[in-house]
Amino acid sequence: MKKYLIIICAIIITTSACEKPIVLNTGIYECELSIIDDTDTHPNTTRLQAELDKLTQSLPGIQAAIMTSDGLLWSGASGMADIPNAVEMKPCTKSMVGSISKIFTAVLIMQLKEEGLLDIQDPLSDYLPASLIDDIPNAAMSSIQNLLNHDSGIPDYLNVDFHIDAINEANYILSQEEKMRLLHGSKAEFPIGEKYSYSNSNYVLLGLVVESLRQMDLWTAVENFITAPIGLKNTVCGTETEPIPTGTARPYLTVGSNFIDIYQNSVSDAATGDGGIASNAQDLVIFLNALRDESLITKETYQKMQDLRIPINDEEYYGLGLEFFETDYGSAIGHGGSTSSYLAYAMYIEEQESTIAFCMNGINQNDDVGKKITELWEALMKISFE
Numbered sequence: 001m002k003k004y005l006i007i008i009c010a011i012i013i014t015t016s017a018c019e020k021p022i023v024l025n026t027g028i029y030e031c032e033l034s035i036i037d038d039t040d041t042h043p044n045t046t047r048l049q050a051e052l053d054k055l056t057q058s059l060p061g062i063q064a065a066i067m068t069s070d071g072l073l074w075s076g077a078s079g080m081a082d083i084p085n086a087v088e089m090k091p092c093t094k095s096m097v098g099s100i101s102k103i104f105t106a107v108l109i110m111q112l113k114e115e116g117l118l119d120i121q122d123p124l125s126d127y128l129p130a131s132l133i134d135d136i137p138n139a140a141m142s143s144i145q146n147l148l149n150h151d152s153g154i155p156d157y158l159n160v161d162f163h164i165d166a167i168n169e170a171n172y173i174l175s176q177e178e179k180m181r182l183l184h185g186s187k188a189e190f191p192i193g194e195k196y197s198y199s200n201s202n203y204v205l206l207g208l209v210v211e212s213l214r215q216m217d218l219w220t221a222v223e224n225f226i227t228a229p230i231g232l233k234n235t236v237c238g239t240e241t242e243p244i245p246t247g248t249a250r251p252y253l254t255v256g257s258n259f260i261d262i263y264q265n266s267v268s269d270a271a272t273g274d275g276g277i278a279s280n281a282q283d284l285v286i287f288l289n290a291l292r293d294e295s296l297i298t299k300e301t302y303q304k305m306q307d308l309r310i311p312i313n314d315e316e317y318y319g320l321g322l323e324f325f326e327t328d329y330g331s332a333i334g335h336g337g338s339t340s341s342y343l344a345y346a347m348y349i350e351e352q353e354s355t356i357a358f359c360m361n362g363i364n365q366n367d368d369v370g371k372k373i374t375e376l377w378e379a380l381m382k383i384s385f386e
Contacts, residue, residue, distance in 0.1 A: 026085050028247045031092035033282055034233040037065075037073040039091075044383050045074060051379045052078035055372060060252040060259055060362035061089030064376075065281035066384050067289065069353035075282045081249035081361065083259050094234050094248040094278040095359035096266075097344040098337025101277035102203050104237075106148055106321025107291070108210045108221055110301050117213050120144040120320075127209045136180060137188035139205065146192055147202040148320040149310050153190040156199040157182045158274070170264040175240055176204050176211075176218075176272050196310050196318055200274035203321075207273020218273060230290045235279040238271040245278045251341040252362035259362065266340030275339050284346040284357035288334060292348070306333065328378070329385050343373070352385050 039045055048066070055062050056079030063077035075091035112118045118126075124133060124147065125140040133139040142152035157179045166172040174182075180201065189197050207218045214221045219237035227235045236245045244267055251266045252259045279287075290296050291305075309319035317324040323335050330351030337344045346357035358376065363369050 026082070026087050029081060029087050029090075029093060031090065031094070031234055031247065033075060033092045034231055034286060035073070035282070037075045037091075037282065039074050039076065042072055042074045045076070047383050048074055048380065049076050049078070051376060051383070052076050055079075055360075055376060058364045059254060059360060061093075061249055062358060062360045063089055063091050063093065063095070063281045064356070064358040064380060065091065065285045066357075066380060067285050067355045068384055073282070073285070083250070083252065083261075089249060089361070091282055092234055092280055094236070094245060094280055095344065095361050096238075096244060096248060096251070096275075096337075096339050096342040097277050097279050097284065097346075097359060098275045098339040098342060099200075100279070100284065100335045100337040100344055100346055101237075101273065101275045103287075103291075103321045103335050104222055104226055104277055105203050105206050105210065105218075105273035106305065107296055108214075108225060109144065109148065109206055110297050110305060110320065111225055112210070112213055114297060114301055118144060118209070120148065124205060124209070127212055128205065132177060132180065132208070133205070135184040136201075136205075137183070137186055138192050142192050144206070144209070145308065145320070147206050149196070149308065150198050150202055150318055151193050151196050151310055152199065152202055153188045153192055153194065153197065154199050154201045154205075155183055155186045155189055156201055157204070158200040167265050171267055172265075173240065173243060173267055173271075176208055179204055179272065180208075196312050198318075203274035204272045207276075210273065218276070219271070222277070226287070226296060230286060230295050232279070232283045232286060235277065235283045235287070238276045238278065240271050243267045243271040243276065248278045249361040253341050254362055254364035262341055266342070275337065279344075279359070281344075281346075281357040281359050284344070284359075285355045288346055288348050288355050288357070327381065329381050343369070345373070345377070349381070349385075352381075354384060356380055356384070 061079035065075040067073045077089045077091045079089045081087045081089040081093045138153045146152040219239050222237040253262050291302050305320040309317040330349045332347040334347030341363045343360040348355045
């Protein structure tokens with residue numbers, strides 16, 4: 001995959017480097033945090049902020065938020081949300097969070113289960129028409145749980161060919177149905193339920209199930225059943241006409257000392273159940289905490305999302321829209337996300353009773369991004385828990 005990523009980045013550089021900066025009304029970035037935090041009085045503000053500032057020496061912008069077991073909530077940001085228009089990244093700025101959206105979609109599905117509108121053991125064919133799913137391998141007979149667990153064997157529409165198409169065609173946007181039609185004529189990855197294999201197609205289909213049963217667009221369901229009930233001011237789902245919501249930090253690819261705006265190549269992943277959410281680190285912390293305090297689902301449902309997990313490998317597991325892995329400070333429950341040059345992660349550390357999230361709006365081709373993210377997590381946890 002690394003070879004293909006290099007090719008993709010080379011195409012982006014070639015097609016984007018000569019474009020003129022887009023001048024925007026900077027008022028679109030005005031925002032306020034969903035809740036008043038403790039940043040001004042937090043004992044670790046200086047040290048935590050310094051860790052963010054390290055990353056923006058070579059990256060455009062980053063934000064992070066941490067709520068510890070004592071109830072203290074810290075939110076910080078560093079760098080830029082929009083470089084040519086000199087807009088700083090703020091803790092309240094929206095950023096695309098990629099596959100963290102899968103938790104939102106899973107919660108919408110489990111709310112439907114609680115209301116008796118679906119059973120996760122039912123086949124997908126009970127909820128979506130044959131005209132949509134019959135030509136998608138494994139789709140008709142996969143259960144809702146198979147899709148939630150990523151063991152359906154349905155191929156991933158979001159492959160190298162899709163990314164290259166998105167790069168070659170500026171502002172390449174496909175509807176949910178169009179994305180699923182890309183799978184027509186393909187072969188199943190493996191028999192249903194045989195093993196775990198991450199496929200974004202699973203959550204596009206789940207998003208369509210939500211739309212069918214709620215009789216509303218996915219972005220309206222996200223607002224009505226998640227963001228409004230828990231007061232998230234900066235979390236929205238992209239729409240098919242505006243997949244990256246207004247006021248979201250611009251996405252950048254960093255090459256050498258140059259920051260290349262790749263917005264026109266970034267819209268294709270959004271507006272579907274697999275990766276359509278724009279949020280910020282504080283809102284992600286609030287959202288993960290809401291899963292445990294019964295603000296969105298019952299404790300029994302949240303426990304089921306954890307219990308029905310399958311192995312990813314010897315050390316990691318996948319539940320119903322949730323990833324599980326171990327850290328030096330305890331077991332983590334959450335999800336990572338990436339789309340275009342956006343990166344995000346949100347997790348709850350059980351033993352510490354603490355939640356951590358971060359969002360970034362760029363990657364640097366000169367850096368080992370994975371290593372830097374790992375170092376950031378380790379530093380934030382060390383400061384917070386020791």
